[in-house]
Amino acid sequence: MEILKISTCFPPLFHFNFNTPKFSRIILCEKKKDNFSFPQNHQQPNKSRFNNLFTTNISISTNDEQKITTKNNENQEEEKFDWYAQWYPIMLLSELNKRRPQGIKVMGIDLVVWWDRNLEEWKVMDDACPHRLAPLSQGRIDQWGRLQCVYHGWCFNGSGDCKFIPQAPRDGPPVHTSKRACVAVYPSFVQNDILWFWPNNDPSYKDIHLSKMPPYIPLLDLNNANSSYGKTTLVREIPYG
8 A cells, every 4th residue: 555655646747658668769869970071073172263363452452552652752742842942032122232241041041142343233142251150241342342251351252252361471372262262152133123042052053043033023113103003112020930
């Protein structure tokens, strides 16, 4: 009776089939392993075609970049502005004095402006004597129309050549003819009652005004009794830098 009571305590949810072998489920679940192998006519993909395509794409993109870089460089060269290959105004003629030299600084260059009465031209030169670098603008114009340094009296003509050195012996070598005794001269030009200069004293620019003139306004030269035009000149200093 105790055995029967224990057996009746199993929950009704479990179902037992005593007629089916226990290993049948294992057999049904077993899988057969296949021996996988490539077929004999199988071929690997042709990688050279992909490599060529990849290389071509790279070469095309590289060529495009080179073309873009070259074009940008050409644009930069076209837009490049040479500050020392232009005309710059120095002074109005009304502000200049033919009896004495005047100093001014333009484009960072110390200049001396003076009237060469022998050539009847305004001259623009470095404001430094080659002897002791004394400012020539503090000198004077001597009786022969030469620019004379105030320090030791060296004299220069309109071409920058040294014509006289007071300390040099008269019977000695002509030391004043040395190139080291010369002063750099800049090209200059008068237009519209304005003195212009070219900030490059290389000899190749000596006659630059023949190929490139300063800016010209024709109406500014029509100020006479027979013209209905007039002009008024104003100067305003603007700090910069």
